Amino acid sequence: MSPTLDYDPHEFPPFAVTVDLVVFTIRDERLHVVLVERGSEPFAGRSALPGGFVRPDEGIDAAARRELAEETGLDLGRDAATLTQLATYGDPDRDPRMRVVSVAHVALVADLPDPRGGSDATAAELVPVDTALRRRLAFDHRRILRDGLDRVRDQLEYLSIATRFCPPEFTLGDLRAVYDAVWDVELDPANFRRKILASGIVTPVAGARATPSASGGRPAQRYRATSTALAPIEPPFRRPTA
């Protein structure tokens, strides 16, 4: 805030503030993002990120949680770490109607029962990210999605966010599948195991073993995230080059 105001605070310019959400999950071994179909102009009929206006007495992340619940039926609960702020997009012409500044967020969720349409009957769908990036999205949502994807890929290296894509208990194979999907690689199971266990971000569940998948295989030890909060991966788990 400027100590010597350029504008009287009661004559401030007319801004609208919104939130947009990049909601990632993993489905069929691939990274997906939640898109909604716009029902009204501008960009009616086009795919868009879920989001909406921040209410006058509502915090910004509260607005993000509320909009996500309203449009997709997803409840992130009180868990602070699955929803993080990405960046703010405020080009003067990003919305043809008026000046809108949007605070974008990234949410990571375990695979959903199924994305249902919002309480207001808007269509919500789960789309593979590469498909979504090839679509013509409303507003500057393609750029926001791109930025969100970059962020998740980066954070996978140094933060324990991978467990957010998993249910409370998971195997190291499940966790590796997250890395494989987000980075589009195939990590060596042996080296993955060594690095993840050394980082301490997961703790084995005493006695719990996973039933082998349909294709057979030895049952795997079950793990839980060591902490409910995000933890640094130390040393960082670097993404394979090329």
Place this chain on the structure above:
Amino acid sequence: MSPTLDYDPHEFPPFAVTVDLVVFTIRDERLHVVLVERGSEPFAGRSALPGGFVRPDEGIDAAARRELAEETGLDLGRDAATLTQLATYGDPDRDPRMRVVSVAHVALVADLPDPRGGSDATAAELVPVDTALRRRLAFDHRRILRDGLDRVRDQLEYLSIATRFCPPEFTLGDLRAVYDAVWDVELDPANFRRKILASGIVTPVAGARATPSASGGRPAQRYRATSTALAPIEPPFRRPTA
């Protein structure tokens, strides 16, 4: 943006949008931040980060550049990389007057001739960051400063931002002094040289050697940033533990 609006766009809630700036530089081997003194309520007389209202037809980073120039006389020019968005702060009660959402930025500058008061005669000063963090700052500026500091410390590991604190030509000793100041460590000159040169973020200036400092010593090779854009440091330059 919600496809089914909770609010008619022409009845949007009354928000003001501002920018705040965390401007870092290095002075006397220590990291400093630019603070201004507030001339009016609320928080009159208290130190604050420079910033101000975004104008109706102005982009957000354009507003940040303009406010910085107005309040401290610093011109970042067209260089995109010295000014980066940090995060957005929008608690409903962060400004007692009205609902204000502020987009905070971080700027890195080479040591200034001297921070002059703004064109509107507001006092601007350069304060060591640890001192600034102990002060009672206006609004939530202490948290913003804290977040900005964390960001710069992190980015020093994997982005070539250190050169932004230096004049166009510098020695490896100068660059190491940046790391020492921001991380509050004393890096080994030999290992620092090896890692920085291996990363390729700097290029030697043919024939140019620095005159030894007052205390003597062999003249050092001069370098320039290899690219005007920010480049990743590969492999990352990890901060010493503890």
Place this chain on the structure above:
DNA sequence: TTAATAGTGTCTGTAAGACACTATACG
């Protein structure tokens, strides 16, 4: 049995940290 996944062991190359040593300036 085979196929598939879980999990262990080991070798090799790269790179970080510690630090000795040389080079070139000022006084």
Place this chain on the structure above:
DNA sequence: CGTATAGTGTCTTACAGACACTATTAA
């Protein structure tokens, strides 16, 4: 000469990647 900084070389340790090998399940 001593002192201070620039710059090189080298040793040790840690860890990542590659990959061989064993373990335990389903079909």
